[in-house]
Amino acid sequence: MPIYDLGYRHxxxxxxxxxxxxxxITRQGINLLVHKRRFMALMALSAIPFMVRAVMLYLxxxxxxxxxxxxxxxxxxxxxxxxxxxxxxxxxxxxxxxLISNDLKANALQIYLSKPITRRDxxxxxxxxLVFFLSLPTLVPALLLYLLAILFGTNLTYFRDxxxxxxxxxxxxxxxxFTYALVMLALSSLSKSSRFAGINFAAVFFFSxxxxxxxxxxxxxxxxxxxxxxxxxxxxxxxxxxxxxxYRCPTWLSAVVLAVLLTGSTWIVHNRVKAVEVxx
Amino acid sequence: xxVILQAKELSKWYGQVIxxxxxxxxxxxxxxxxxxxxxxxxxTLMKLITGQLRPSQGEITLFGGRVxxxxxxxxxxxxxPEQDSFYERMTxxxxxxxxxxxxxxxxxxVQRRVDAVLETVSLTTARDKKIAAYSKGMRQRIKMAQAxxxxxxxxxxxxxxxxxxxVARHETIRMVREWGKAGKCVVVxxxxxxxxxxxxxxxxxxxxxxxxAEGDVHQIRGLIDKHPHNVYLRCSEPRRLAALLVGFxxxxxxxxxxxxxxxxxxSRKPDEFYERLPDLLLSHEIELEEITSPDDNLQAVFHYLxx
Amino acid sequence: xxxxxxLAKGWRNVRTISFLTLDTLFWSKKTIFVAFxxxxxxxxxxxGRLIMTYHWIRVPFTAAQVFGTLMSTAVxxxxxxxxxxxxxxxxxxxxxxxxxxxxxxxxxxxxxxxLIGKYLALAWISVMxxxxxxxxxxxxLYLQRDLxxxxxxxxxxxxxxxxxxxxxxxxxxxxxxxxxxLKHSIxxxxxxxxxxxxxxxxxxxxxxxxxxxxxxxxIFPHQDSAAAIAMLIGERTDAVESVITLVLxxxxxxxxxxLILREKEYVLEQ
Numbered sequence: 001m002p003i004y005d006l007g008y009r010h011x012x013x014x015x016x017x018x019x020x021x022x023x024x025i026t027r028q029g030i031n032l033l034v035h036k037r038r039f040m041a042l043m044a045l046s047a048i049p050f051m052v053r054a055v056m057l058y059l060x061x062x063x064x065x066x067x068x069x070x071x072x073x074x075x076x077x078x079x080x081x082x083x084x085x086x087x088x089x090x091x092x093x094x095x096x097x098x099l100i101s102n103d104l105k106a107n108a109l110q111i112y113l114s115k116p117i118t119r120r121d122x123x124x125x126x127x128x129x130l131v132f133f134l135s136l137p138t139l140v141p142a143l144l145l146y147l148l149a150i151l152f153g154t155n156l157t158y159f160r161d162x163x164x165x166x167x168x169x170x171x172x173x174x175x176x177x178f179t180y181a182l183v184m185l186a187l188s189s190l191s192k193s194s195r196f197a198g199i200n201f202a203a204v205f206f207f208s209x210x211x212x213x214x215x216x217x218x219x220x221x222x223x224x225x226x227x228x229x230x231x232x233x234x235x236x237x238x239x240x241x242x243x244x245x246x247y248r249c250p251t252w253l254s255a256v257v258l259a260v261l262l263t264g265s266t267w268i269v270h271n272r273v274k275a276v277e278v279x280x
Numbered sequence: 281x282x283v284i285l286q287a288k289e290l291s292k293w294y295g296q297v298i299x300x301x302x303x304x305x306x307x308x309x310x311x312x313x314x315x316x317x318x319x320x321x322x323x324t325l326m327k328l329i330t331g332q333l334r335p336s337q338g339e340i341t342l343f344g345g346r347v348x349x350x351x352x353x354x355x356x357x358x359x360x361p362e363q364d365s366f367y368e369r370m371t372x373x374x375x376x377x378x379x380x381x382x383x384x385x386x387x388x389x390v391q392r393r394v395d396a397v398l399e400t401v402s403l404t405t406a407r408d409k410k411i412a413a414y415s416k417g418m419r420q421r422i423k424m425a426q427a428x429x430x431x432x433x434x435x436x437x438x439x440x441x442x443x444x445x446x447v448a449r450h451e452t453i454r455m456v457r458e459w460g461k462a463g464k465c466v467v468v469x470x471x472x473x474x475x476x477x478x479x480x481x482x483x484x485x486x487x488x489x490x491x492x493a494e495g496d497v498h499q500i501r502g503l504i505d506k507h508p509h510n511v512y513l514r515c516s517e518p519r520r521l522a523a524l525l526v527g528f529x530x531x532x533x534x535x536x537x538x539x540x541x542x543x544x545x546x547s548r549k550p551d552e553f554y555e556r557l558p559d560l561l562l563s564h565e566i567e568l569e570e571i572t573s574p575d576d577n578l579q580a581v582f583h584y585l586x587x
Numbered sequence: 588x589x590x591x592x593x594l595a596k597g598w599r600n601v602r603t604i605s606f607l608t609l610d611t612l613f614w615s616k617k618t619i620f621v622a623f624x625x626x627x628x629x630x631x632x633x634x635g636r637l638i639m640t641y642h643w644i645r646v647p648f649t650a651a652q653v654f655g656t657l658m659s660t661a662v663x664x665x666x667x668x669x670x671x672x673x674x675x676x677x678x679x680x681x682x683x684x685x686x687x688x689x690x691x692x693x694x695x696x697x698x699x700x701x702l703i704g705k706y707l708a709l710a711w712i713s714v715m716x717x718x719x720x721x722x723x724x725x726x727x728l729y730l731q732r733d734l735x736x737x738x739x740x741x742x743x744x745x746x747x748x749x750x751x752x753x754x755x756x757x758x759x760x761x762x763x764x765x766x767x768x769l770k771h772s773i774x775x776x777x778x779x780x781x782x783x784x785x786x787x788x789x790x791x792x793x794x795x796x797x798x799x800x801x802x803x804x805x806i807f808p809h810q811d812s813a814a815a816i817a818m819l820i821g822e823r824t825d826a827v828e829s830v831i832t833l834v835l836x837x838x839x840x841x842x843x844x845x846l847i848l849r850e851k852e853y854v855l856e857q
Contacts, residue, residue, distance in 0.1 A: 333852050351697050361690075
């Protein structure tokens with residue numbers, strides 16, 4: 001036809017397949033946060049321990065590994081990841097407290113779930129944001145340190161002797177990332193106030209530690225370490241990196257507690273995210 | 281006219297964004313409509329008037345005193361904000377009483393004022409219901425109530441009719457007109473033109489942070505030279521009338537309506553046109569059935585100045 | 588209408604704001620959550636009492652030891668900080684987020700009055716949530732047929748309550764300042780409470796005096812391991828000086844918060 005209709009036209013191209021629709025939410029969440037200067041400054045700050053450790057790796061390879069501080073073994077990576085839990089905690093609050101609570105406050109869930117995405121897509125998308133940002137100070141720099149350890153070696157001996165460390169790094173990092181991410185998401189889904197969610201998250205971590213402190217003093221044993229979320233993660237780290245256990249608590253108990261916590265968090269999030277809330 | 285509210289070269293910016301740009305105006309007793317499209321700067325101007333924001337440049341004064349951090353002035357100001365936010369757990373009566381108490385009244389006077397204002401906004405039956413359970417219209421009315429309860433001399437109303445049903449809307453418009461007649465200064469902000477038109481003919485038109493026009497709607501319309509006035513005429517012999525009218529120099533154009541009985545005249549001097557029209561019709565025995573001016577109103581002023 | 592400032596009028600406004608804030612806080616989720624945390628602390632005292640009564644562990648401990656541990660670990664280092672952080676940062680932030688600040692700012696009351704009124708509400712509600720926990724813990728742990736230990740340490744209980752009250756006021760005013768000043772007040776508060784105070788209180792010399800916890804530890808009669816380590820590194824400040832400093836700090840933070848509230852522009856999100 002000579003004159004073309006420039007009005008609304010139906011999309012005749014390809015539709016993205018369903019399994020990837022969660023990525024839209026993750027991408028949007030990431031985009032929103034990377035434009036916040038303070039958040040990016042926090043991310044930059046979280047890279048400082050990595051740089052310190054990279055220098056230690058360099059010194060270890062040039063000065064020699066005789067000094068205890070420059071022993072590059074499993075414990076080196078375990079300590080790095082354990083120390084990074086402080087930044088993970090702060091980033092989880094900054095990035096995660098408002099992820100679902102802000103949507104609840106703005107009644108945006110109805111809009112999300114009226115689109116052709118499922119609740120699962122929404123939740124995976126939101127989880128993806130946290131997993132991305134929590135991996136940046138943990139998994140990514142730990143893998144980079146491992147790579148540097150290989151590169152600074154004169155041969156592949158280190159790599160051959162410490163292949164298991166790579167698996168431990170990935171496992172421990174994911175344990176930390178998913179624990180923080182799921183707990184934060186669950187708390188974010190319980191409130192319309194991101195501040196309330198953030199402080200509850202802090203309460204869960206700090207109060208569990210305080211509880212452990214009191215119980216260990218009253219009962220005179222570290223067997224009760226499973227009460228503390230941070231201690232449970234430390235126990236898992238000790239197991240994965242074959243380190244001497246920090247506490248007398250059995251590792252399987254720590255694993256069970258974490259599994260229960262993660263299952264519970266997933267259940268909470270799944271139940272809280274609904275398009276319509278029926279108020280009786 | 282006694283000046284109640286005055287702005288002199290008032291500007292407000294947030295970083296690189298200028299929200300209000302060198303605005304100057306004076307407002308006295310009566311109702312004035314603050315109009316403009318979204319993003320014009322109306323809300324920012326309202327916040328400057330009510331002392332929630334500090335001017336970046338220039339000044340804004342109420343009753344001769346600057347507004348920012350001048351808390352005694354707020355005895356005389358009533359503000360109905362746009363946002364739909366309340367202390368949701370409180371009942372309507374508790375909410376009003378808490379706010380009225382802050383004006384320093386004795387408890388009996390607080391209760392009397394609360395009762396009176398609830399009666400005015402027709403919320404007496406819902407006084408003991410939690411605000412969280414109120415409908416949108418009720419929430420808007422309780423918001424108006426808290427602005428009125430202390431009988432202020434100046435009322436600043438930001439989108440006061442939002443969410444109201446037609447009856448409540450009519451009542452509110454009537455109240456606003458009465459306040460204006462009683463000598464209060466009422467500044468009403470809205471982007472719904474016919475609502476403002478129902479309340480007042482005095483407007484302050486904003487766009488892109490600047491005042492585009494100030495004063496009576498009709499006077500402003502008369503000054504908009506770029507757009508000649510449209511006059512719509514339905515008569516028995518439109519073509520004969522058109523032939524007569526085109527001879528006059530102020531008539532810019534004549535258009536015929538498809539139904540053949542209506543013509544639309546564009547004239548740059550509407551007053552002269554209206555003066556001449558009756559004699560013309562009588563002398564040529566043309567029967568006039570209808571005459572209107574579709575653009576001698578706020579909508580046209582808004583459209584011509586903003587778009 | 589002529590307006591004259593008077594103390595009576597000012598107090599009336601402060602009281603009105605206090606009651607308004609208490610009304611919104613009292614049955615809120617925040618209070619229920621904090622009450623739940625307090626109950627867990629009480630639960631610890633019950634556990635301690637059961638262990639003492641039924642000799643569940645081989646090495647016995649006394650009521651004083653358990654009470655001291657609870658006070659220093661759970662109450663001072665956690666409950667006080669948590670409660671004041673929770674409520675203090677919310678004093679102004681809640682009004683900003685809820686967009687109800689407008690209603691307060693367009694009233695004929697000075698902005699500092701608003702803050703003081705809200706602070707009093709914070710003090711009241713945190714005292715109501717924390718002090719009964721301390722008293723009940725003491726009763727649970729000490730109460731037995733022989734009232735002598737109970738009466739002997741009652742002075743200690745009174746001292747603990749006084750110190751906790753001072754701590755609530757000092758931390759409360761500090762977090763009120765952070766809440767009035769910063770957008771991400773919770774994060775800043777957490778970094779201060781569990782980051783700055785955790786690190787600086789272990790440093791020697793004058794640096795330790797840059798924390799609120801130092802002055803509290805200086806007058807606190809119970810010792811936990813953290814306080815013991817801290818005391819090894821540096822000296823305690825004199826008790827009278829510590830009390831005066833805490834009071835002055837509370838007043839200073841409150842005054843600064845009032846100033847910030849008066850001068851800051853709060854842009855409510857549309």
